[in-house]
Amino acid sequence: MIKQLLKEPLPRAEALQDEQWQAISEAFDRLRRAVDADDRPLIVRSAKELVEGVARVILVSYDGRTVPDQDSYDKVLGAAHKxxxxxxxxxxxxxxxxxxxxxxxxxxxxQLRELRNAFGTGHGRSIVHEISDEVVEASVHACLLWVRWALSRLHTALRGALSPLVRDLSESAFYGGDLASRLENLRERVPESN
Known part of the structure; x- marks a missing residue:
């Protein structure tokens, strides 16, 4: 079942930079390869890494915010979700x-952080844990549910974000009212000052 879920490509936001999309694509491909090889510890780890990578891409693409490597998974996920x-x-x-x-x-x-800590690669183990089908399926489903939702919402978020608009003003041409629409989206997202 999860192999079928991984055949469906991830949605890509229009304004996402190629290098950001490449980072997401590589993480998604790593998860696919782990599933194909039935490398269960790597599946759990790769699911968590894909979520974290998408969260970091959301933050940098939205407002240029780079997140230090030492920031916790929960903090990065929460900020991107917001x-x-x-x-x-x-x-x-x-x-x-x-x-x-x-x-x-x-x-x-x-919860992927906890699953990765208990079952995933990246930690030396003194014993080998059995990783059930349920752990693998929960990891992949949890990952893809949030990642697919987040990437589809990112398109809307970027249409109302200042950083991509500034970049596009210097690098792109606007057609058919697109600039007016983006400025309106930006105006709706910026709180009015009294």
Whole structure:
């Protein structure tokens, strides 16, 4: 089943830079290879790394924020989720299902750190843990649920972000009202000062 899930390509936000997309693609390919080889510790680790890589790409592509390597997984995931969750609607209450569903996906992705610590590669082991099908499936499902949602929301978030707009103003041509639309999206996201 999880091999089928990995056949579907990840969504790519229009304004995402090639080097950022390459980092995501390499992490996704690593997860695919681990699944193909049934390397269970590597599957668990690769699922966590894909989520963390996507989170870091979200932050750098949205506002140029680079995240120090020593920042915790939960901190990076939370910051990235905050950027893209606001792309839903600024006025939507926190208890609305369109906020609660992504929040649940983030909580699932957050558990990947614990699964990786218990079962994944990257830590020396004094004993070998058996990694059940359930652990593997939970890791891949949790990863892909948040990653696919986050990357599809990133497109909307980047349309209202200042850093990509500034870059595009110097490097791109705008057609058919695209600049006006992007400026309007930016205006909607910047709080008004009194």
């Amino acid at each position: 950027v893209i969750e606001h792309a839903i609607s600024l006025g939507m209450p926190g208890n609305h299902p369109l906020r609660q569903i992504p929040e649940s996906a983030k909580k699932m992705a957050g």
